Amino acid sequence: MMMGDPTESAPQSGEVPRNTMLFECAWEVCNQIGGIYQVLRSKAQFMLRGWGENYCLLGPYLPERAATDFEAAPPPPALAELLVTLEREGMVAHYGHWLVDGRPQVLLLELKLPRERLNRLKHDLWSQFQVESPPDDELVDNAILFANAANRVLSAACRTWVGEKSPRILAHFHEWQSGLAVAMVRRGGLPIATCFTTHATLLGRYIASSSDDLYQRLPQIDHALEAKRFGISAPHQIERVCAQNATVFTTVSPITGEECVYLLGRKPDVITPNGINTEIYDVGHDFQTLHRQHKDSIRRFVLGHFFPSYSFDLEKTFFFFTSGRYEPHNKGFDLCLEAMSRLNAELKHAGLGVNVVFFIVTSQPIRSLNPHALRDRGVLEELRTVSEKIASQISEGLFLHGAAGEDVKLEDLVEEYWMVRYRRTRFALRANRLPFTSTHVLLDEERDEVLKQINALDLKNAKDDPVKVVYHPQFINSVNPFWGMEYEQFVRGCHLGVFPSSYEPWGYTPLECVCMGVPAISSDLSGFGRYLADVHPDHDRHGITVLSRRDQSLDSSAKELAKKLLAFCRLNRRQRVALRNSVEAHSHSFDWSRLGEAYNRAHMLAVENHIRVS
Secondary structure (H helix, E strand, O other), X not given: OOOOOOOOOOOOOOOOOOOEEEEEEOOOOOOOOOHHHHHHHHHHHHHHHHHHHHEEEEEEOOHHHHHHHEEEOOOOHHHHHHHHHHHHOOOOEEEEEEOOOOOOEEEEEOOOOOHHHHHHHHHHHHHHXXXXXXXXXXXXXXXXXXXXXXXXXXXXXXXHOXXXXXXXXXXEEEOHHHHHHHHHHHXXXXXXXXXXXXXXXXXXXXXXXXXXXXXXXXXXOOHHHHHHHOOOHHHHHHHHHHHHHOOXXXXXXXXXXXXXXHHHOOOOOEEOOOOEOHHHOOOOOHHHHHHHHHHHHHHHHHHHHHOOOOOOOHHHEEEEEEEOOOOOOOOOHHHHHHHHHHHHHHHHHHOOOOXXXXXXXXXXXXXXXXXXXXXXXXXXXXXXXXXXXHHHHHHHHHHHHHHOOOOOOHHHHOOHHHHHHHHHHHHHHOOOOOOOOEOEEEOOHHHXXXXXXXXXXXXXXXXXXXXXXXXXXXXXXXXXXXXXXXHHHHHHHOOEEEOOOOOEOOOHHHHHXXXXXXXXXXXXXXXXXXXXXXXXXXXXXHOEEEEOOOOOOHHHXXXXXXXXXXXXXXXXXXXXXXHHHHHHHHHHHHEHHHHOHHHHHHHHHHHHHHHHHO
């Protein structure tokens, strides 16, 4: 493994620290749970371009997850030496590559420890940092075990790599599940520069889910009391310890930075916004063609879901959607539905002759697919099969009779069997009911917040309602019998993504839309929306709208969102095509090649500060 130039001269802007080995550590390395996985995966190629073999990720060894995300490989000499040290000290680490773009090298750490060792770590955690650790809390126990394992790796590296040409060590930790090692490194006096990034304060997320005025209340919040109220004292204390002990502390947006000051007791040194690897979405000029193709697939779903009850003009129908983790208030699902109710009334009044099908895509416990919706889908596919058979008979018959110069009636060209089957299938498709608002039978429908709000707003998918609602409580993928398409294809087929979050430290969903040429709405209470407002004030011109939610009531925000949605519905086809072109052309502004420079600045600052303190 090349360790780089040992010179101590400061690199130029945009470069990474020289003669430095970077370990980037997170619970979601080779372990897909949420947003951190996406951040690290999409950032990998950018990191490798700057660091090369001086970059290695640390994650937990979870055999089931590793089976699909991790490929074992022989380690390069320097890491092989480190692994020997670890093995000699009784620790097991698996070297290999993460199976993502760039295939970065990774060490996955086994976390098993005897109960008495874990209890000793918990005692040290309290005596050294006054962090409590409740008994039998698997989440907290794993955070302690993972931090201990990472600290042992870093300690072993310091003992293994010695001499003038040995690299400095920089360790970057993401979120409290891994970051406790920051405090262990500092308490142990290891000669290591550290970075800690919180992507969302844990306490901020909890408060926001139950309150509309988080940012107004921040200066008055008693963080310890609030953490106790929500039952998250231990994770919150760990997060504060991580932030306060890191050489450099970062977060993903200025709005989350406000939380950090009051909830974690430290202002971020650097804002490290989340970029995206635009190359994986780049299909050149084909993005317009793919929009048409995947829009047709969504139309087939709409045919099966709505047309058994009634029909409407699909050529004049827009597909809007929102998606994300099931946090109806934080993710803005509640605001979306309020706005859709208003849009429904305004479209009726405006008489534009257009319809909107609005999809809410999330994940909730379910009992099953909706059996009636599934049956309708099956009957629709039967109708397609029968229609194609009849069409082939007519085509062949017309050709033969035409070649013979004979006149013929079309009905004479179809076998009686297929005509009867066609009539029966058409009859079977008819349903004397309104289309369902949910595609699945939920485990607890009576307490589902989204369903309750849909019913309260009387969004019942009536024939004369221009706005139709489809609640899809499972993430879309190709094995779902309703779709047969991937989520990315679904996004490409939609006309507009709507993500007016009330709490969103960053927000990848609108960013993914942008990369696929789909116009999107974000909010000024999301990190991405705040970034747009600060850095790209002309974002509206590029089809990326930022809804004002800060210091606004739900009612006023819903009114403004409905106004923006109605304006979109008034666009003609040429205007929509031009807007998609502008969105796609602007997407490269958010690539890691640009936004990743903030990570370089954080890493340089950490190394420089550590050298200065040392």
